[in-house]
Amino acid sequence: MCCSLACGDIKGRLTQLFERVRSVQKKAGNFEMLVCVGSFFSSENHHHEELQKYIDGQLEVPIPTYILGPNTDDETVHYRDQEIEGGEICPNVTVLGKRGIFTTLSGLSIAYMSGQDGSNLQPSNVQKHHFVGDDINYFAKKANDSNFQGVDVLLTSPWPKGICNFVQPPENYNKDSGSSLVSHLASILKPRYHFSGTEGLFFERLPYRNDKGTYGKTQHVTRFLGLAPVGNEEKLKYLYAFNIVPIPHIPREKLTVIPPSVTNFPYSSLEKEQSHNADQSAQPSGGYFYDMGNAQNQRPYQQKRRRYDNENPGERNPRQPVSRGPCWFCLGNAEVEKHLVISVGIDSYVALAKGGLTSEHVLIIPIGHFPSSLHLTESIKYNLPIFLYKITYKDSLRKFFKSLGKECVIFERNFRSQHLQLQVVPIPSGTTNIAKELFQELGETNSLTFQLLPSNIDLTKILSEGSPFFLVEFDDGEMLLHRIRGKFPLQFGRQILASESLLNMPDRVNWKDCEISVEEATQSAQSFRKMFKSFDFNLN
Missing domain, CATH: 3.30.428 (HIT family, subunit A)
Structure with missing residues (x-):
């Protein structure tokens, strides 16, 4: 069992965060790590002075901490070219980098994608702090492995678009916000936990099914959490503790147990929309292919068309009722009125x-x-x-x-x-x-x-x-x-x-x-x- 912490936007409030972490550790014991989503840096000078004390060793970070890359061009200057390859900001604080999947010593698999959605920008305007369709295909290639079962944790700064489908959204949430690329990424990687920031809200969503409403397959569920910024005035939750047994160490029958309260897969309508943009004539049956024919989904230096197979066969559970064809009443069906x-x-x-x-x-x-x-x-x-x-x-x-x-x-x-x-x-x-x-x-x-x-x-x-x-x-x-x-x-x-x-x-x-x-x-x-x-x- 891996006990870890997740945190929302820090925005330079390092001491406030780490004092809170010490308090939690004193009560609950030590945690393996702290993962952070959203913006780590702030534009305020006194926050830069605070960070410098950690860099110089005057203050200590109490737990191995992993952060994402920049979300704005202004933040980029603080990363010292670590936004792509990653690296250490100060002792015990590590930038994960642009995108990737890494495995901890305990076997926990953590996928990450830094930055903001740049899919609507012209190629010349795509900066280091943007991700585009080509970044999604990077993960699709990894998910093509026949042994791929998903990842334990996914870290993104933006919320996935459509995450509030089938559930009551948090107060003050803009239903039109979020990134459709992040939704597609979550669909590909099937994380057991997905943490996001930048919305300024706390939201612990009901788990959702990854079998997309088809009862012929049984897959594990995903738990999404939107975390608030550190020190927010509304006192919304910004620090979240979670326990998880890594996928390689848990029997499949336990991994795929569905909890009592779940919803259908929330991104079905987005996937249907995406399928219209894909080159269906060249796409393998059941494969995932993010449409790279649109220049907005390509980086200026990467213009090749790619398609990857993301079919991940599941196990048939005879006890589950099976839908025979499209159902007018399944809320995940696009045909529902x-x-x-x-x-x-x-x-x-x-x-x-x-x-x-x-x-x-x-x-x-x-x-x-x-x-x-x-x-x-x-x-x-x-x-x-x-x-x-x-x-x-x-x-x-x-x-x-x-x-x-x-x-x-x-x-x-x-x-x-x-x-x-x-x-x-x-x-x-x-x-x-x-x-x-x-x-x-x-x-x-x-x-x-x-x-x-x-x-x-x-x-x-x-x-x-x-x-x-x-x-x-x-x-x-x-x-x-x-x-x-x-x-x-x-x-x-x-x-x-x-x-x-x-x-x-x-x-x-x-x-x-x-x-x-x-x-x-x-x-x-x-x-x-x-x-x-x-x-x-x-x-x-």
Whole structure:
């Protein structure tokens, strides 16, 4: 186990940082090293005087410290030509250099890429403190090794673009910021930890999957941390301790264990955009190729076109549900109609129903690909992503509808459906018992038998994993279950709720008859999101 520290932008505040490190070491014991992201130097003269004391040996650095290269042209002058090859700034402080992967004595692999994204600059304007597409291909070549499993740690100054997809971003974060090149780098290297700085924020993101939502492969997850600057006025966290067993020393079955709370791979949309820029006719199947045909992605002295294979075969896990083709409800899929999304939690999200019965008809959907509630229960047993906020979203929506003087019915149809959807439909207050009777009476009319279940029953005790079923849940916790054998009317749930005794909307039974324009749907989603805001646990 390697115990290390990571730090955000230092900006010359060396003594403040190292005093904090000594304090941490006194309480928690010694750490192997300190890795730093963001800007190390400052333009203020008194910080230069402070550094000189460490260079002269008047002050000592208490821990081996590794820093990145410059982020601006002004910072470059402090590196004494060490921004490319690396070198020692002062005793115990080492510049890693422009880019590379090095391995510590304990076996920890650390990848680093210094500087800022220069991919949008003309070649003549690309400076030493910029990285471009050619730098990404440098890493792609290394990842082409058939034995490559990823790296333990990745250090970059900029945040990756799209890192806040599927999660609530930190306050004051600009969603348009970040580097798409860093996103591609993270996709290639699959770091177990990725540290970045320069945004002036602290953000510990939920781990994300590196198998990009395809359940045929199992790969380890990535934990991203954006670290704040040392001595920031907001008292945001700038020093982070982490323990990690290096990849060569951990069995694959432990390396690839997926923690309970994860999200899908956040960079899928960026990779899809990149694929349009690549030369598909010459690209090997499954290979990674950063488009070098664009001059902005080349250094002036490196004009060759390169393509590298980044396919890293994983192991098939038969216990994981597999998506058969593109899924409209997997949040990582580019086809998802994101204008309908209301709220995104750790493991699930809420969206307006397309062609909903009413403007308040919503869906609770797992972010990962799960066909039914039965698979969610199985996932807990096998330590796969669990639907952690399923109950919380149910409770939040019930409280929300209650504030509007309404009750709600939640139903699930595990029949001719690819991805679990919990349909949440508000009904007039005091009509829950009417709804129960209608489901049972009209069920008998359609030769559908319903079984009344108590609240909080474990469905796996009464249903096998592959069993098709229709389940209705009411505000009092009671449920009605129909075990589907043979045919089942796909619009049955809507038919009951649209009946004259409840919503009285017989013309809205089929969702295709209720579709509205993207503009209208976007406006409805915004309106619902605003009303639901005080009930959304992700925001409170």
